[in-house]
Amino acid sequence: MRSALLTALEMLLVLAGIILIATGIFPFAFLLLFILAWISIRLRHLHWRDVGLQRPANWISVFGLAIIIGIGYQAIDTLAIAPLLQRLTGEAINLSQFSGLRGNLAALIVSLILTWTEAAFIEEMFFRAYLYNRLTDLFGRERAGLILALVIQAILFGLGHTYQGLTGVIDTALAGLLIGMIYLYGRRNLWLPILVHGIIDTSGFLLIYFGFVS
Numbered sequence: 001m002r003s004a005l006l007t008a009l010e011m012l013l014v015l016a017g018i019i020l021i022a023t024g025i026f027p028f029a030f031l032l033l034f035i036l037a038w039i040s041i042r043l044r045h046l047h048w049r050d051v052g053l054q055r056p057a058n059w060i061s062v063f064g065l066a067i068i069i070g071i072g073y074q075a076i077d078t079l080a081i082a083p084l085l086q087r088l089t090g091e092a093i094n095l096s097q098f099s100g101l102r103g104n105l106a107a108l109i110v111s112l113i114l115t116w117t118e119a120a121f122i123e124e125m126f127f128r129a130y131l132y133n134r135l136t137d138l139f140g141r142e143r144a145g146l147i148l149a150l151v152i153q154a155i156l157f158g159l160g161h162t163y164q165g166l167t168g169v170i171d172t173a174l175a176g177l178l179i180g181m182i183y184l185y186g187r188r189n190l191w192l193p194i195l196v197h198g199i200i201d202t203s204g205f206l207l208i209y210f211g212f213v214s
Helices: 002-023 029-043 059-089 096-101 105-139 143-159 162-185 191-209
Strands: none
Touching: 002 029, 002 105, 002 143, 002 162, 029 105, 059 162, 059 191, 096 105, 096 191, 105 143, 105 162, 105 191, 143 162, 162 191
């Protein structure tokens, strides 16, 4: 009972944090959410390795699969998903925050460093390793609970990117759904989701840098 109440309270705090991010009131709320996740895991006498930050059995196969999935998804998203969403919502993904990347090598390098630290690494630790597992604590670990947790973490992941507009939120939520499924496919090992996330973002930034996406 105490554990369920603690989890419910944590999810309320997470929701409040996502709302602060989505509304732009406190864009850095994610740092507080990550601290919350860290405290939560320690209170449960766990370590990050217990929720997926474990060395994979075969790095080569993980890297190879991540490259295929990451580049493949970015291609499908750029050529099909994003244009379809734009027709449905009437607006393109708002990438104005990254407009300074075009032809700017220094900005690209900084963005890639942030991508592989804050985005790929920390976001995966929060949304997949922490949030998904807490949601399954809340909704149960039967199939219905696992699916509901998968969908909710993807929606919250999308809402954390509201600076990209409605189309960007939906597009990011779909990516979050895919990465969540990858997390489950890999038996909750975080390294494949981290690498896929990083490769998707890296390829996206390269498309902006070379002017293929604006």
